Amino acid sequence: MAAPSQPADQLPDVRKEILQLLERGALHRDQVDWPAARKQLQQTKDSAEADKLVDQLIARSTAGHGLWIRASAMSTPSGRMQRLARPEQLRRPSVAATASGPQRGQSGQADPIGWISVPYFKEDSTAPSSVRNQQTVTFARLLQSQLKAEDAINRCGWIIDLRANRGGNMWPMLVGVAPLLSTDAKRREVIGAFNIGATHQIWSIQSGRVLLEDRAPVELDSKAYVLRHPAPPVAVLFGPNTGSSGEMLALAFRGRPGSRSFGQMTAGYSTANMPTRLPDGGMLLLTGSVAVDRNLRGDGGKLKPDVNVSDTEDASIAARRWLMEQPSCKALRAT
Structure with missing residues (x-):
């Protein structure tokens, strides 16, 4: 009532x-x-x-991205914006053999293409900072552990699936897939930025660490994983359910050498929210900047894939076809 x-x-x-x-x-x-x-x-x-x-x-x-979370809602998981990922959300889907590629099960053991799904994630905004920090580190570590498991056999290319990533905290997402983002471990590499007026707040990656300007928002509690074959070709999947931080992850791959995106237009919230506590205990998600790619291009709207795939098709099929034509995969097939 x-x-x-x-x-x-x-x-x-x-x-x-x-x-x-x-x-x-x-x-x-x-x-x-x-x-x-x-x-x-x-x-x-x-x-x-x-x-x-x-x-x-x-x-x-x-532009529809901000949100007022009432004080009465802050005691619920949705009000606290708590979206803690489960390990099974990170894995490749289990599908039967198709004419487009080899049979691949949950483990992907017969597949030369590595796969990592990045779901939406947000730590509990009402928890102490130490708990929130541990939640973000745990999520980043989960992603890197899944990468390591996929990388146990020889992979010639990778698919990163953002189709179910509606947003949350982008920093543990970026840290988790940092081994795929990097193209040169020896140098600091710009992967994106926040545009606030004429000012750029640069995101970069160096030695497995993801930085905002010169600060690491999320620090792993152990050494970052290094791929068996660094700087591989990467196919990025996204679509209408990819929003906010999911779009920012897509932007970090846009313009990366050896990367290509597949799917449909994203949700159109490639802008950044700053959680701001209100006097009554509620929270305002205040949208204050536009996210841009490593070439500092972006308008805060929907992202268009390099290869558009209709909603009746599986974008991973087109992604796999492209990956198998890349030099690393051609070389693997020739052995």
């Missing part, structure tokens, strides 16, 4: 705080007449109507 609405002016000033945060830092803040919005909010006497107005302002000023 729904709770009765309360007069908007009898509730905490959390809505006013949200408007201040949006006006100061939202990516599309120039799309809103803020004095008029404040006047409208002040004239709204019903709590539900006031909340609806604030949600509309968030959507307009963040």
Whole structure:
């Protein structure tokens, strides 16, 4: 049974705080007449109507990517944005033999193509920082452990599947697939950036560490994994369910030598959210920057694959076909 609405002016000033945060830092803040919005909010006497107005302002000023998580929702897993991955989500799908390639089971032992799926992930935002940090490190380590397991036999190329990655915290994702992102372990390599106006906050990779400017947001608790055959060809799969941090992972591979993307257009949230705690215990996901690729190109919208594959086809078939034509795979077939 729904709770009765309360007069908007009898509730905490959390809505006013949200408007201040949006006006100061939202990516599309120039799309809103803020004095008029404040006047409208002040004239709204019903709590539900006031909340609806604030949600509309968030959507307009963040192109639909921002979110107000109410204090009452913060006690639930979805409210805490807790999305902890299971190991089985990282593995290749189990499929039967097809005319397009060799039979491959869950282990992929007969397959010359390595496979890693990267699901959406977010640590518990209400947990102590030490717990959140451990959750991110655990996820990054899970990804690298799966890479190591796949790399136990000779692979000539790799598929990275982002089709179910709706977002979350991108840093453990990047750290987890760092062995595939790197093309030269001896040098620092730019893999993307956040654009805030004319300013670039650079993401880079060096010796297995992923850096934001000169700081590592996630540090592994052991040595980073090194592929048997570094700088392999990589096929990236994405589609309409790839959003937010999933799109940023795709951007990190865009422009990488020996990489090609397959699938369909992404969700269109290639912008960055900053979780901001509100006075009443709620949280605002404040969209304040655009994510760009290693060539510093990006507009915050949908990503287009290099090879478009219809929704009635499996993008991995086209990806595999391309990989098998790469020099490393041709050489493996010749042995």
